[in-house]
Amino acid sequence: MVSVTNIAELETPSLLIDVDRLDANIQRMAAIAKAAGVDLRPHAKTHKTPEIGRMQLAAGSPGLTVAKLGEAEMFADKGFDNLFIAYPLWGEQKWERLCRLADRITVRVAADSLEVVEGISRTAARHGIRIRVRLEVDSGAGRTGLQSPEQVLELARRMESLPGVDLVGLMGYGGHSSAAPDIDGVKQIGFQEGRHLVGIAEMLRAKGFAVPELTVGGTPSGPYAAQIKGVTEIRPGTYVFSDRTEVVMGWSNLDQCALTVQVTVVSRPTATRAIIDGGSKTFSSDAAVRSPGFGVVRGHPDFSIVKLNEEHGMMEVPAGTHLPIGTRLQVIPNHACVCMNLHDRVAAVRGDQVEAIWQVAGRGKVQ
């Protein structure tokens, strides 16, 4: 790693994380969780970076959430000892890895089918250990998750006779809040998610199941779901940086966004077109909710990144704009999580000063 002290010395394109903004976002969500009396278990898929995970733990979180076993193994290697894998794991290799991980650290895992639970059970029994399972319910996002209270009860009953697995809670996810028209719609989805989970938990408890852990997800809806009595944990991820989508959805304003891509204008083909040296391999092609284009240029609301090729960003600027080749810009991405996942390292900065280069150690851990 070269010794760099100012962002002007970094080559472009390069990812910058403003650590003051990062810390403010971490403290803000920690305060929300504390006020609601719930655990904050941040989803680390957003950053995949041990240094940031440690800041989240320092702010009071008991542990992190991850999507993939490979992310969990990376964080365990870096000393994290309490992880929730919010994903249904399938296959002998993955169940083996899960059990080896559970030998090292405290791990919880999601499941939404008997098939997955049986696989985990069989492998855990062979290892002579017990795995904590949270059953996932579909909160309305239309993704994974059991579809009805009856399905949850049936699977909970089947689990009673299975060795090696403990039903410790329920998991919901308000991902459909991205389709809400405004922050009030997000709030309603958060409330619904919380009530839905609590309702199923009460039914299970009436049948004799303890289900102490009720975890809900998502940056914009999670803080609202947390206000429903009975919810015990929230798992927001993107809050840590925020991004253009979270701004549109109402979580933060643009100034609070901590992650930017530093780019350079490398071509000025016409008076109204400027080409930046970042494209879909730098930002990703993810669209922002209810917004055209591919990111917001900090300090230049009149610039529009209208199209991305792989390594080119096509930017429209007003005629007469003084924007020579070589100008550096900072772009707030549409979606921070997929942007981070394209990069091996990121510069932690305070103002224009580079304080550290962090490895995105979980990047590309798709397995």
Add this chain to the structure above:
Amino acid sequence: MVSVTNIAELETPSLLIDVDRLDANIQRMAAIAKAAGVDLRPHAKTHKTPEIGRMQLAAGSPGLTVAKLGEAEMFADKGFDNLFIAYPLWGEQKWERLCRLADRITVRVAADSLEVVEGISRTAARHGIRIRVRLEVDSGAGRTGLQSPEQVLELARRMESLPGVDLVGLMGYGGHSSAAPDIDGVKQIGFQEGRHLVGIAEMLRAKGFAVPELTVGGTPSGPYAAQIKGVTEIRPGTYVFSDRTEVVMGWSNLDQCALTVQVTVVSRPTATRAIIDGGSKTFSSDAAVRSPGFGVVRGHPDFSIVKLNEEHGMMEVPAGTHLPIGTRLQVIPNHACVCMNLHDRVAAVRGDQVEAIWQVAGRGKVQ
């Protein structure tokens, strides 16, 4: 690397390259170039993989094209000695890297501004070397490139007095062929690109500039541009795999696609919904030209991947489909180049047999 002999032993999601299909695609484009009497300088941004680049050289290519210096440095490290960087490089650090690279191998670079050419010139003069420059013209794609023959002539004249740079040719790019309604439209754009470049070259030659190299780009349009007398080189990239977009545009059929993502069904929440263990961090969010959804499931035209989250693919299947959790599928991605760039390694397969694991050594080389 674990020793794996059958794709069933690979964890998912995992990238598979069918080497028979890969080789057929390589041979097919090589034959097209040979028949047209032009060089084929494949754009290696598609694969970023030395093993594949070597197959392309073995099929008769004089060298490769890359988009980024970091890609060029990687290929040079792997023994490639003739590279074209089809990108305007800006900044002292990049010009220094370019000159150090030119000390090692034969390198050409694109430029479309006096600013970039002057920077390269200054640095090359300091190194006591000469850099081969191809001036980029905008063929209609609306990306980088000089906008008129007059601009090209003016920059060519300015270059005559600059040390350290040699004008060796012109570069075009028919990227707007993706907006053509059908293969006939693609063909017309290819022809136009070729004629446009040849026309500017003839004007320059009348003014005393040699411009021996006329390079045109793109998988679907390049083969047509190559048919214009005077074009000397094509730079297609995606042809090597093909993908859903290239199928829609008419380059190949689905069976010829060499790159797939092997995924597993990890959840069956409803009779018509299946969740696969690959999302936007596995496939990318790139849309396919004129097609909804996120990839084609090989052998299952009735399955639709309707939405991606980061690690989840939401698939709709006909009611009554027997598709249990644990089923493995192979998905042809919308856009091979960005999909490859998300993965550290890929399995080279023949049928169901894994012949090798290749490192995607240029992945993430955004600088």
